[in-house]
Amino acid sequence: xxxxxxxxxxxxxxxxxxxxxxxxxxxxxxxxxxxxxxxxxxxxxxxxxxxxxxxxxxxxxxxxxxxxxxxxxxxxxxxxxxxxxxxxxxxxxxxxxxxxxxxxxxxxxxxxxxxxxxxxxxxxxxxxxx
Amino acid sequence: xxxxxxxxxxxxxxxxxxxxxxxxxxxxxxxxxxxxxxxxxxxxxxxxxxxxxxxxxxxxxxxxxxxxxxxxxxxxxxxxxxxxxxxxxxxxxxxxxxxxxxxxxxxxxxxxxxxxxxxxxxxxxxxxxxxxxxxxxxxxxxxxxxxxxxxxxxxxxxxxxxxxxxxxxxxxxxxxxxxxxxxxxxxxxxxxxxxxxxxxxxxxxxxxxxxxxxxxxxxxxxxxxxxxxxxxxxxxxxxxxxxxxxxxxxxxxxxxxxxxxxxxxxxxxxxxxxxxxxxxxxxxxxxxxxxxxxxxxxxxxxxxxxxxxxxxxxxxxxxxxxxxxxxxxxxxxxxxxxxxxxxxxxxxxxxxxxxxxxxxxxxxxxxxxxxxxxxxxxxxxxxxxxxxxxxxxxxxxxxxxxxxxxxxxxxxxxxxxxxxxxxxxxxxxxxxxxxxxxxxxxxxxxxxxxxxxxxxxxxxxxxxxxxxxxxxxxxxxxxxxxxxxxxxxxxxxxxxxxxxxxxxxxxxxxxxxxxxxxxxxxxxxxxxxxxxxxxxxxxxxxxxxxxxxxxxxxxxxxxxxxxxxxxxxxxxxxxxxxxxxxxxxxxxxxxxxxxxxxxxxxxxxxxxxxxxxxxxxxxxxxxxxxxxxxxxxxxxxxxxxxxxxxxxxxxxxxxxxxxxxxxxxxxxxxxxxxxxxxxxxxxxxxxxxxxxxxxxxxxxxxxxxxxxxxxxxxxxxxxxxxxxxxxxxxxxx
Numbered sequence: 001x002x003x004x005x006x007x008x009x010x011x012x013x014x015x016x017x018x019x020x021x022x023x024x025x026x027x028x029x030x031x032x033x034x035x036x037x038x039x040x041x042x043x044x045x046x047x048x049x050x051x052x053x054x055x056x057x058x059x060x061x062x063x064x065x066x067x068x069x070x071x072x073x074x075x076x077x078x079x080x081x082x083x084x085x086x087x088x089x090x091x092x093x094x095x096x097x098x099x100x101x102x103x104x105x106x107x108x109x110x111x112x113x114x115x116x117x118x119x120x121x122x123x124x125x126x127x128x129x130x
Numbered sequence: 131x132x133x134x135x136x137x138x139x140x141x142x143x144x145x146x147x148x149x150x151x152x153x154x155x156x157x158x159x160x161x162x163x164x165x166x167x168x169x170x171x172x173x174x175x176x177x178x179x180x181x182x183x184x185x186x187x188x189x190x191x192x193x194x195x196x197x198x199x200x201x202x203x204x205x206x207x208x209x210x211x212x213x214x215x216x217x218x219x220x221x222x223x224x225x226x227x228x229x230x231x232x233x234x235x236x237x238x239x240x241x242x243x244x245x246x247x248x249x250x251x252x253x254x255x256x257x258x259x260x261x262x263x264x265x266x267x268x269x270x271x272x273x274x275x276x277x278x279x280x281x282x283x284x285x286x287x288x289x290x291x292x293x294x295x296x297x298x299x300x301x302x303x304x305x306x307x308x309x310x311x312x313x314x315x316x317x318x319x320x321x322x323x324x325x326x327x328x329x330x331x332x333x334x335x336x337x338x339x340x341x342x343x344x345x346x347x348x349x350x351x352x353x354x355x356x357x358x359x360x361x362x363x364x365x366x367x368x369x370x371x372x373x374x375x376x377x378x379x380x381x382x383x384x385x386x387x388x389x390x391x392x393x394x395x396x397x398x399x400x401x402x403x404x405x406x407x408x409x410x411x412x413x414x415x416x417x418x419x420x421x422x423x424x425x426x427x428x429x430x431x432x433x434x435x436x437x438x439x440x441x442x443x444x445x446x447x448x449x450x451x452x453x454x455x456x457x458x459x460x461x462x463x464x465x466x467x468x469x470x471x472x473x474x475x476x477x478x479x480x481x482x483x484x485x486x487x488x489x490x491x492x493x494x495x496x497x498x499x500x501x502x503x504x505x506x507x508x509x510x511x512x513x514x515x516x517x518x519x520x521x522x523x524x525x526x527x528x529x530x531x532x533x534x535x536x537x538x539x540x541x542x543x544x545x546x547x548x549x550x551x552x553x554x555x556x557x558x559x560x561x562x563x564x565x566x567x568x569x570x571x572x573x574x575x576x577x578x579x580x581x582x583x584x585x586x587x588x589x590x591x592x593x594x595x596x597x598x599x600x601x602x603x604x605x606x607x608x609x610x611x612x613x614x615x616x617x618x619x620x621x622x623x624x625x626x627x628x629x630x631x632x633x634x635x636x637x638x639x640x641x642x643x644x645x646x647x648x649x650x651x652x653x654x655x656x657x658x659x660x661x662x663x664x665x666x667x668x669x670x671x672x673x674x675x676x677x678x679x680x681x682x683x684x685x686x687x688x689x690x691x692x693x694x695x696x697x698x699x700x701x702x703x704x705x706x707x708x709x710x711x712x713x714x715x716x717x718x719x720x721x722x723x724x725x726x727x728x729x730x731x732x733x734x735x736x737x738x739x740x741x742x743x744x745x746x747x748x749x750x751x752x753x754x755x756x757x758x759x760x761x762x763x764x765x766x767x768x769x770x771x772x773x774x775x776x777x778x779x780x781x782x783x784x785x786x787x788x789x790x791x792x793x794x795x796x797x798x799x800x801x802x803x804x805x806x807x808x809x810x811x812x813x814x815x816x817x818x819x820x821x822x823x824x825x826x827x828x829x830x831x832x833x834x835x836x837x838x839x840x841x842x843x844x845x846x847x848x849x850x851x852x853x854x855x856x857x858x859x860x861x862x863x
Contacts, residue, residue, distance in 0.1 A: 020385075028389070029197070029386075029388050029389065029392070030199055030632070030634055031634060032388075032389055032392040032393070032396075033194055033195040033197060033232065033392055034194055034229075034634065034636070035228075035229055035232065035396065035399075037392065037393050037396040037397075038393065040396075045419065045422070046422075046423070046426065048427075048428035049428065050428060050529050051426075051428050051525070051526075051528065051529060052525060052528050052538065052633055054422070054426065054525070054637070058228045058229050058399075059226050059227075059228050059229055060226055060229040060636055061422075061636065061637040061639075062634065062635070062636055062637070063525050063528075063538070063633065063634070063635045063636075063637055064632070064633060064634050064635075065528070065532075065537065065632060065633035065634075067632070068632045068633070068634065
């Protein structure tokens with residue numbers, strides 16, 4: 001298994017996967033609603049001493065302070081682990097869309113197996129976290 | 131319009147999604163647009179007509195979600211819940227769709243009819259981002275998705291048509307039965323929803339446009355506001371049942387229902403964006419990253435910011451000076467002469483002539499003279515806002531603000547304070563806790579606002595000549611230093627930190643400011659300034675003039691009511707070097723608005739231009755004089771711009787008469803003030819009691835006691851600082 005660590009220890013340039021919040025219930029909600037949910041890929045753009053950390057999350061840039069970053073548990077993304085661990089995005093990046101057919105990763109409405117699929121996915125996330 | 135109906139439309143969206151631009155295009159009005167999160171902090175309202183119906187449009191503050199963390203997000207949420215508009219236009223940034231879909235899902239779940247405005251779709255096209263609009267519509271259950279490029283006005287007509295159509299469809303179906311997006315939240319949550327729904331459908335007190343499914347979920351996840359609202363009226367059972375359901379969920383979902391709900395929604399966001407976005411932003415804005423690496427650099431970031439600010443203020447002062455001469459020459463020369471002549475021709479009584487020439491023209495004209503410099507300042511504040519740099523500066527300054535127990539988010543209101551303290555204090559609503567808001571609001575008035583600039587420029591040019599720009603830069607820096615000092619003291623005394631506040635801020639994408647965007651900013655602020663000159667300053671000028679005339683028999687204005695009252699106050703300022711009654715009079719009238727300091731001075735010192743006027747004005751000659759003056763002012767200003775842009779290189783040798791730049795008022799000031807006294811006076815103007823408009827905003831936002839506190843502490847430090855400056859200045863000679 002890959003090593004779990006806190007977001008404030010991640011060097012600039014690295015990409016990590018969000019696991020969950022540590023001892024931080026209310027404060028995490030704001031971040032959650034800005035897209036920092038378990039399973040999300042986080043790219044650390046800047047991590048200089050004395051400054052907030054600059055991240056790219058879901059296509060937007062977020063600045064968060066170090067104390068908050070300390071409460072976010074992440075794991076390194078390793079080659080080969082990506083497909084199982086990374087959820088849909090990595091699955092697609094790893095070529096998953098070619099299996100599903102269609103251009104650019106579109107699976108189309110008809111291929112969706114209904115809300116159940118969604119449920120099982122989010123439950124999977126929970127198990128990961130708790 | 132005759133048969134048409136009246137509808138309420140709200141525009142919602144994440145910060146920086148272009149809500150305000152869409153609002154402006156729909157209603158044809160000119161609201162400020164800014165590229166920083168939290169620009170619209172209160173609702174803006176406008177209206178338009180389409181297909182014989184009329185639409186009231188509300189521009190809601192930007193929000194990442196319908197949960198309310200800060201006062202500004204609460205505005206959006208409360209509006210949707212309490213006003214229940216007929217339709218919500220959800221503004222989306224097509225270049226950053228994934229981030230914006232979360233709010234879409236939240237709003238669609240409520241069941242309020244909606245239209246999606248896919249803004250900046252031209253930009254997305256350019257970036258090679260393919261968005262399957264049709265598929266998105268399908269996935270969201272038939273909600274229209276309109277491609278819009280709001281800054282160019284593209285797609286606005288289609289948007290209007292879609293709004294009208296959707297409202298008519300929703301009306302025909304009855305709002306409560308509107309089909310909409312439905313997510314499944316897992317067995318436990320669904321069970322509780324099913325349990326609550328029938329009861330909620332019975333409850334008449336709840337807004338009817340929302341789906342009962344959403345109401346139930348909202349009650350469970352985040353419903354304090356809704357529950358409180360129901361508490362008084364609802365049948366007893368409901369509130370208790372909700373509490374029971376919440377307790378059961380607490381046990382079933384240890385991470386908390388809010389997190390669970392957000393997770394499910396983001397899973398849906400991920401699914402949607404996988405299906406509708408054909409390209410990831412792989413080569414994501416390399417330029418933006420490069421630029422960020424430089425401007426947010428831990429070492430370079432702060433010097434870069436300071437250099438930008440120095441450059442701005444230098445340009446403001448240097449560009450305004452030539453126009454200042456020109457307008458001043460026009461106002462105090464031909465304009466005064468013409469109006470005097472015109473009033474004589476109309477056989478106006480002598481007192482009216484005196485009021486208009488000595489009161490209104492000297493007072494209001496004395497302030498309007500500073501328009502060019504202020505326009506330059508407004509252009510630069512607009513550039514900072516629109517380009518997206520302001521958020522980067524906030525990121526860089528976070529370090530300093532954290533000493534005060536504040537964070538970088540407080541920086542944006544502080545910078546806006548350079549324009550005007552009133553909107554800056556409103557902008558503190560983006561901060562999440564009251565202590566941070568209050569501390570920031572107390573610091574904002576120390577950031578030198580644009581109304582104080584006329585005083586600096588007037589004194590600077592009169593007393594310090596070519597070094598005026600440096601003096602003014604020092605004043606601005608002093609204001610910032612005072613703000614930091616005051617913040618430091620307060621954060622250790624009256625406003626102790628209530629625990630750490632987390633700093634989370636989105637840095638918006640850089641955007642090339644558009645001319646129309648800049649124009650929107652600058653025209654609104656300029657109009658505000660002119661309106662201020664036409665109302666508050668006009669009124670203050672007239673009152674000052676009247677106070678200077680009474681009692682009627684007085685031989686000189688010093689014996690007037692105002693003169694005597696000011697003379698009584700004057701000794702207080704003796705240690706600071708400006709213990710004259712004229713200075714005290716200007717400062718007292720400056721409480722109304724800081725520009726009034728200048729207008730009162732010009733009324734007092736240039737009180738009787740009528741006697742010195744040429745009785746036979748040479749109309750044509752003066753007219754050509756005005757024209758020639760304007761041309762040479764443009765040339766001078768252009769030269770200053772080039773000189774400022776190329777530091778260290780002298781393109782144009784100094785003209786021989788450069789030192790001779792002098793207005794009527796400034797020549798008086800050179801006689802009355804020594805440089806040390808003048809500087810002390812400027813320091814006092816910089817720091818003393820905020821103007822009435824600012825105090826009343828502090829009062830309405832934080833209560834009268836804090837407004838009083840702000841007024842008192844600022845006059846205190848102003849007096850001390852001015853005295854220190856004068857005493858040291860006198861020692862040094």
